[in-house]
Amino acid sequence: MADWEPGRWWIVIAPDGSHWCETSDEQEAIESMRPGDRLWRQFVYRDEEFREITPATAKQQ
């Protein structure tokens, strides 16, 4: 199963594509926005799978 989960980082991009603000505080990012700026939030891709292990390895983990 894989999924996208919201992360803890926001960036604000200016109309010309330049990087204006970055922060782990969403409110700080919003307050920094100027007309035309766009707000982006980090999303983290999480995945999982089963792998065969030996009992000895299992004890170590």
Place this chain on the structure above:
Amino acid sequence: MSKLSRAMWDASTPPPNNPPGFQAAAGYIGGNTPHVWTRAEWQRLGKLAKLPIWVRSNPTTAGQGHAEAFVALEQLYAIGCPPGHAVALDLETAVDPAYVTAFGSVMRWAGFYVWVYGSRSSVFGNPHLDGYWVADYTGAPHFPAGPVVRACQWQAGPLIDRSVVKWWSWRNRLWR
């Protein structure tokens, strides 16, 4: 203060062994600095995130900024730092928007991002270009307020200085 940051050291001359506990290092490519790091000194850092620094603590004119940016580009080529990465412009306490703007225009043309470095008391008097690296020696990691602050040098030491870099900039702007 942003919670996600990475530790960076810088030094006039790199120490013989990479200091432990850091995720980035900054070194000098030219300008009025006592030692320009060699390609071998940069290579010794391996895959550590790296920030090249051009120093001009006594800027004079826009023409000087323009000309020195091309010297900086030559040095970036010499050490193997490709476009798409950040370069610091170290002004110490100088404020010279014309020099900074001229230096930045050439570097941007070449595809580099420029972080303007200087003392907290003066650096904000210069254009931010692609962000500020602020020297603010409080003795504790922190970021001065401001949307375009990318990094903060919070301690000056005898061998290395210590900074913190915001996570996104560390991940997306530094050369490895």
